[in-house]
Amino acid sequence: MCALRLIVANKNYSSWSFRPWIALKVKGIEFEEVFSQFNEETGHKHFGEFSPTKKVPVLQDDEISVWESLAILEYLAEKFPEANLWPKDIKDRALARCIAHEMHGGFMSLRSECPMNMRRAEEAISVSDGVYKDVKRIIDIWRDCLEVSGGPFLFGAFSNADAMFAPVVNRIAKYKLSDDPIVVRYSFVMTNLPAWQEWETAGKAEPWIVEEDEA
Template sequence: MDRPTLYIANKNFSSWSFRPWMALTGAGVDFEEVLIPFDYAGGNPNIKAISPTGRVPLLQHGALKIWESLAIIEYVAELYPDAGLLPRDRAERALARSVSMEMLSSFRALRSACPMNIRRPKGRIALPDGVDADISRIETIWRDLLQQSGGPFLFGAFSGADAMFAPVVNRFDIYDLVSRNDTLAYMVTMKAHPAWRKWEEAARAEPWIVPEDEV
């Protein structure tokens, strides 16, 4: 089987890249990584040259190109069915897809107010309307799934659903947004995952700086 190539942007800032990268790495999928840094001044022509949308992440497998984080995770889950990116139980797969899609399409207030930034010093900011509701909904999703599965991840073992929420774990952490013990315990579990640690180490070593209002 041809080895897929995952195109990503800066690890410190790119929440969209973080999701499929952590999913594939956490599941032990062998892939080639190509990092194309953000260039907001002119738009990085290297991204536009490989991606039909002009954005990353993008997975290339042979001649096939797949864009959008969740589509990449779903494709790789089909390509490697034993990797554990989707739960084996049909009902749990449906639920995993539901919460992953909700993560993809919702929580705009949180995304806008609190950009992902691995290197940002921890500290609270003034939160605009809508952020508290987003936080509450995400905590409810996590709490319900962890109670149902028994943890330590949302569906017991690490899956693509956990990877979809990885940037939120960073946001909750660096902006000091949560205090519930069950939420904090799940965040500790995520941040201890070898894939998370590998991403974080690389993000902290990156030389690029992008202003938060441009992320």
């Protein structure tokens, strides 16, 4: 039995679950996936059985429990240094952490108005200026990183920074927020990952519909 267990929720909607899941998959780290369905009627009360915040994802490693996406990615980077979940170069590593944390704590307009939804047809909606401001900043980040690294991922090889921005690729596409060449280039690389396609296929196959919320 695998020691690592990652508890995730609905793959159609759960952007925070997607982040550590895709990192584990891309890096080939063995883990047991545990699904816990969203239940809006109870406020996801059952999540309290494994999470002090009543949120997903949660990583369990024997007696250790890590319940926040970026903390999970940091834990994995420490436990599996050979996976190079952060760039090797200290300057690149610092930048990767900066943009990962910026994603974690920012872009609130995009997150609240354009939730991740794997099943959604690509269709533009009316969004605030704040969404376009968020998207512009994201494109600037991607452009700056890709121009320096040469790609295909933000720091050359796939890293935690790419995992943090994975749900954004879905959001920009589904709400038709930008056709900038950088978005097209980076989105093509991300969505052609076998791990991305596995998650997307599972999300689209889910029968449940829940109230969309920022994540």
